[in-house]
Amino acid sequence: MKASQLILGTQRENPADAEITSHQLMIRAGLIRQVSSGIYNWLPIGKKVLHKVENIIRNGMDSSGAQEILMPMVQPASLWEKSGRIDQYGQELLIFFDRHENKFCLGPTHEEIITDLCKNLLTSYKQLPVTLYQIQTKFRDEIRPRFGVMRSREFIMKDAYSFDLNKTGLDESYSLMREAYIEIFKDLGLDYRIVKADSGAIGGSDSEEFHVLADSGEDLLAFSDKSDYAINAELLTELQEGQDPLSLEGKPSPDGKGVLKLKKGIEVGHIFKLGTKYSEVLNLRIQGEDQDIYPEMGCYGIGASRIVAAAIEQNHDEKGIVWPESLAPFKVALVEVNSKNNQKVKEKCEEIYALLRENNVDTLWDDRDKRPGVKFADMEVIGIPLTIIIGERTIESGHIEIKKRQDEKPELVSHQDLLSIILS
RNA sequence: CGGGGCGUGGCGCAGUCUGGUAGCGCACCACACUGGGGGUGUGGUGGUCGCUGGUUCAAAUCCAGCCGUCCCGACCA
Numbered sequence: 001m002k003a004s005q006l007i008l009g010t011q012r013e014n015p016a017d018a019e020i021t022s023h024q025l026m027i028r029a030g031l032i033r034q035v036s037s038g039i040y041n042w043l044p045i046g047k048k049v050l051h052k053v054e055n056i057i058r059n060g061m062d063s064s065g066a067q068e069i070l071m072p073m074v075q076p077a078s079l080w081e082k083s084g085r086i087d088q089y090g091q092e093l094l095i096f097f098d099r100h101e102n103k104f105c106l107g108p109t110h111e112e113i114i115t116d117l118c119k120n121l122l123t124s125y126k127q128l129p130v131t132l133y134q135i136q137t138k139f140r141d142e143i144r145p146r147f148g149v150m151r152s153r154e155f156i157m158k159d160a161y162s163f164d165l166n167k168t169g170l171d172e173s174y175s176l177m178r179e180a181y182i183e184i185f186k187d188l189g190l191d192y193r194i195v196k197a198d199s200g201a202i203g204g205s206d207s208e209e210f211h212v213l214a215d216s217g218e219d220l221l222a223f224s225d226k227s228d229y230a231i232n233a234e235l236l237t238e239l240q241e242g243q244d245p246l247s248l249e250g251k252p253s254p255d256g257k258g259v260l261k262l263k264k265g266i267e268v269g270h271i272f273k274l275g276t277k278y279s280e281v282l283n284l285r286i287q288g289e290d291q292d293i294y295p296e297m298g299c300y301g302i303g304a305s306r307i308v309a310a311a312i313e314q315n316h317d318e319k320g321i322v323w324p325e326s327l328a329p330f331k332v333a334l335v336e337v338n339s340k341n342n343q344k345v346k347e348k349c350e351e352i353y354a355l356l357r358e359n360n361v362d363t364l365w366d367d368r369d370k371r372p373g374v375k376f377a378d379m380e381v382i383g384i385p386l387t388i389i390i391g392e393r394t395i396e397s398g399h400i401e402i403k404k405r406q407d408e409k410p411e412l413v414s415h416q417d418l419l420s421i422i423l424s
Numbered sequence: 425c426g427g428g429g430c431g432u433g434g435c436g437c438a439g440u441c442u443g444g445u446a447g448c449g450c451a452c453c454a455c456a457c458u459g460g461g462g463g464u465g466u467g468g469u470g471g472u473c474g475c476u477g478g479u480u481c482a483a484a485u486c487c488a489g490c491c492g493u494c495c496c497g498a499c500c501a
Contacts, residue, residue, distance in 0.1 A: 011450095014434075
């Protein structure tokens with residue numbers, strides 16, 4: 001992609017109403033623009049990153065054997081009346097009426113829809129176990145949206161739902177999905193932790209959260225320094241009857257091993273065992289070997305759009321975003337410096353750009369007629385992992401300059417070595 | 425919903441107290457110079473000053489109501 005043709009949307013100054021780093025950088029780097037409180041446009045660079053997140057999730061889900069579907073964002077309110085959650089969810093559920101005065105809501109989650117779908121779809125226990133998932137826009141009319149896409153009203157989420165014959169099966173589906181999540185977070189390249197969690201409004205029994213560690217995180221997590229014990233600090237204080245979560249630091253771990261250490265995290269994934277809660281209230285019965293059963297359900301969410309923000313919270317410096325390679329919108333920025341006075345600069349860039357394209361290296365060629373400083377600053381705020389710099393200097397030296405995003409100075413490499421360095 | 429802040433060109437802001445018909449920086453367009461870290465000059469484009477009503481000869485400025493948005497809190501993936 002040539003930068004001269006890309007709608008970049010980078011901004012030099014922080015927007016006045018963005019408080020946290022990821023929000024500021026997402027706007028300055030041209031990832032998002034706000035439409036309304038908690039509602040955002042995703043610009044080309046942002047959409048590329050979001051797409052990468054989605055695909056990593058998709059690959060992880062597919063290889064676990066889950067099957068992708070797509071459910072509607074608009075849901076009949078009657079299903080929520082049946083499940084009883086229309087009152088429980090309250091004002092977070094955005095309700096409206098169609099031209100026939102039928103009552104609908106925008107889906108904040110899809111337990112009702114998937115359970116209803118499976119009433120027709122699943123007819124025999126032989127179809128179990130099965131896990132279905134989607135990557136889709138959710139809407140929750142948050143009391144107070146904040147921090148850009150970190151806590152927005154409209155957001156992109158992967159939600160998966162498993163159906164099993166019995167509790168043993170649910171345990172297996174749950175741990176299969178847990179493993180898939182571990183694989184996904186490894187692929188995302190983020191520093192994360194799994195903690196015991198409260199199952200909240202979704203309901204059900206066992207539940208764990210996946211948190212991206214970041215000082216700006218809204219959740220406080222407690223870890224034993226001697227064992228694998230890890231829990232959302234808020235849940236632990238509830239269990240221990242209302243202490244201040246911060247007071248947990250240094251206290252003995254509830255599992256008897258070591259003392260508790262606290263870290264802040266951003267919740268980006270949550271897995272639940274639902275049991276038969278929804279299958280019973282929505283009457284999803286499946287023919288078993290000798291009698292009908294209510295399938296044991298699990299549900300598994302990952303906040304795709306939130307991951308983009310969380311990744312930035314964890315990976316940035318004073319110049320801008322420093323993407324992990326897995327999420328970078330481009331792998332390489334090719335910056336031409338002062339090509340006006342030296343036709344060879346342009347020619348060299350064309351040659352390298354063609355080489356990178358042939359080798360499927362996603363490259364942003366900054367061919368704009370701008371001062372070098374402007375180009376460097378843009379490539380840095382966007383956070384592209386590698387920058388190749390071509391100018392008169394490099395033409396004369398017969399070498400190519402290549403700089404890693406986190407490095408201060410570029411290194412000189414030969415044309416022959418360039419590709420292997422980039423592909424390594 | 426309670427408390428606080430803010431709404432003036434795409435972005436950041438001044439002007440509001442003390443009413444006189446809108447300005448600065450960045451960005452953008454044109455030209456020239458410049459050319460390895462956000463360069464310089466000249467000339468431009470772009471604004472119903474959040475909305476509605478009121479006061480006044482005159483309102484960005486004063487008054488009232490409303491709306492939007494951000495932050496803190498309760499709540500929440």
